[in-house]
Amino acid sequence: MNSTILEAEEHVLSTLEKDGSRRWLRPKLSPGHWLTLRRVVAYLLIAVFTLIPFLKIDGKPAILLDIVRRKFTLFGYTFLPTDSLLLAVFAVGSLISIFLLTAFFGRVWCGWACPQTVYMEFVFRPIERLFDGTMGRGGQPKSGRSNAALRWGFRYAIYAVISFYLANTFLAYFVGVETLWQWVQQSPLTHPTPFLVVAFVTVAMMFDFCFFREQLCIIACPYGRFQSVLLDRNSLIVAYNKNRGEPRGKGTKSRSVSLPVLTDSADPSLNADLQSQGDCVDCGLCVTTCPTGIDIRKGLQMECINCTQCIDACNTVMSKVGRPPNLIRYSSQAADTGGRWSLLRPRVVIYPIILTLLASTFFYLLLSKNHFDAVIIRERGNPYTRMENDLIRNVVRLKLTNRQDYPMALTISPQNTSVTLRLAEPDFRLEPGESRIFHLQADVPDDAFQKGRLEVGITIENDRQQQTRVRLPMSGPLGS
Ligand code: SF4
Ligand code: SF4
Numbered sequence: 001m002n003s004t005i006l007e008a009e010e011h012v013l014s015t016l017e018k019d020g021s022r023r024w025l026r027p028k029l030s031p032g033h034w035l036t037l038r039r040v041v042a043y044l045l046i047a048v049f050t051l052i053p054f055l056k057i058d059g060k061p062a063i064l065l066d067i068v069r070r071k072f073t074l075f076g077y078t079f080l081p082t083d084s085l086l087l088a089v090f091a092v093g094s095l096i097s098i099f100l101l102t103a104f105f106g107r108v109w110c111g112w113a114c115p116q117t118v119y120m121e122f123v124f125r126p127i128e129r130l131f132d133g134t135m136g137r138g139g140q141p142k143s144g145r146s147n148a149a150l151r152w153g154f155r156y157a158i159y160a161v162i163s164f165y166l167a168n169t170f171l172a173y174f175v176g177v178e179t180l181w182q183w184v185q186q187s188p189l190t191h192p193t194p195f196l197v198v199a200f201v202t203v204a205m206m207f208d209f210c211f212f213r214e215q216l217c218i219i220a221c222p223y224g225r226f227q228s229v230l231l232d233r234n235s236l237i238v239a240y241n242k243n244r245g246e247p248r249g250k251g252t253k254s255r256s257v258s259l260p261v262l263t264d265s266a267d268p269s270l271n272a273d274l275q276s277q278g279d280c281v282d283c284g285l286c287v288t289t290c291p292t293g294i295d296i297r298k299g300l301q302m303e304c305i306n307c308t309q310c311i312d313a314c315n316t317v318m319s320k321v322g323r324p325p326n327l328i329r330y331s332s333q334a335a336d337t338g339g340r341w342s343l344l345r346p347r348v349v350i351y352p353i354i355l356t357l358l359a360s361t362f363f364y365l366l367l368s369k370n371h372f373d374a375v376i377i378r379e380r381g382n383p384y385t386r387m388e389n390d391l392i393r394n395v396v397r398l399k400l401t402n403r404q405d406y407p408m409a410l411t412i413s414p415q416n417t418s419v420t421l422r423l424a425e426p427d428f429r430l431e432p433g434e435s436r437i438f439h440l441q442a443d444v445p446d447d448a449f450q451k452g453r454l455e456v457g458i459t460i461e462n463d464r465q466q467q468t469r470v471r472l473p474m475s476g477p478l479g480s
Pocket of ligand 2 (some may be wrong): 227240245248279280281282283285286287313314315317327328415
């Protein structure tokens with residue numbers, strides 16, 4: 001039986017052929033001013049990403065995301081599980097900062113700083129070009145090369161080494177370099193879980209940088225999907241100047257060079273033709289250089305990661321044909337449609353206001369943190385027990401967290417003298433960063449209760465005279 005696959009009328013995705021098969025992109029490198037700048041930024045970012053796990057601030061790692069112990073250290077400050085509000089404020093603030101950055105500079109993150117772009121374009125693709133040669137016109141290899149299998153093998157071996165190294169760096173952010181170094185020197189069987197994490201991340205990196213590639217930006221990254229709401233008409237975008245470029249036409253390369261001569265040409269129709277043509281010579285270099293395979297001349301597209309490669313490609317062409325640069329350039333939708341670029345608009349006012357509020361809340365919460373946290377947790381079951389001598393006993397759990405880098409010996413005292421406090425644990429101390437639950441008995445005469453309720457203030461003090469206070473809501477008999 002003959003089966004016919006209907007072909008799509010046009011390309012649905014730049015990485016799909018019309019029949020649905022993968023269209024492999026081999027973007028041609030376009031040297032230029034922007035590429036040089038991006039290279040500097042990319043290698044700086046790679047250096048920062050590699051060095052951060054080694055950096056210490058006040059003896060603490062600059063960044064350590066210790067998920068197992070539920071402690072996040074950021075720039076010398078350790079967030080504990082009791083800091084969930086602080087972390088939430090921090091996370092929302094980071095999100096709003098990204099919104100603000102996008103409102104001003106469009107997808108500057110994607111093209112300049114995203115690890116996917118940085119490692120793909122400045123590590124993996126250069127290695128590919130080293131072994132397979134640079135691409136010619138239309139994104140095809142310039143010529144066949146010998147020892148293809150050997151080159152393929154070397155290329156993938158280098159990819160594997162880099163991916164393994166990246167996986168170890170990634171793990172260092174979660175366990176610290178010292179722990180990682182210990183594990184590296186031991187057999188994988190001694191620490192199978194981290195070994196499996198490194199193996200998994202290595203395979204995931206290989207899959208991404210060798211196979212999935214630009215599809216991560218085009219179909220998988222949520223940030224790319226949000227562009228339509230995060231950008232506005234005044235956000236910075238990479239755009240083709242249609243007014244100047246159209247109508248485009250092939251074979252117009254010589255016109256600019258000979259334009260003064262043609263102006264005096266005896267053939268007025270030829271002269272008029274050339275005068276009416278735009279600056280785009282339809283060379284297609286802006287398309288073959290694009291890492292996501294799109295044609296920027298079709299307007300703003302979600303696939304555009306603002307990598308500026310088409311700007312560099314087109315500027316080279318414009319210089320060759322003697323036309324002014326920046327036929328493709330940084331612009332905005334407002335400027336492209338003849339409007340005025342406006343810095344001041346609602347979202348760039350609202351976002352900073354929200355950010356200021358969040359930053360104030362964050363620093364207020366941060367500065368009002370005690371040296372140690374104390375939380376009262378009521379036991380389940382019987383709310384109170386009647387003891388001898390008309391005493392009412394409540395048993396609660398007292399959760400204490402040492403936020404400091406030194407051990408603490410603690411004492412506990414009630415603010416109300418009629419209350420007697422007793423701890424079940426003899427050792428009332430905390431190691432640095434330790435979080436521990438103590439069992440606390442509170443005895444009060446039954447006539448101290450009003451309608452079965454009594455609030456008792458408790459002061460907890462460490463051996464450095466640093467204090468924190470908690471309130472213990474006690475339950476007692478209703479009739480007393
Ligand atoms: S259209 Fe230009 S800026 Fe956008 S991804 Fe392609 S090459 Fe980069
Ligand atoms: S690189 Fe410039 S001249 Fe060439 S097709 Fe693109 S826009 Fe036109």
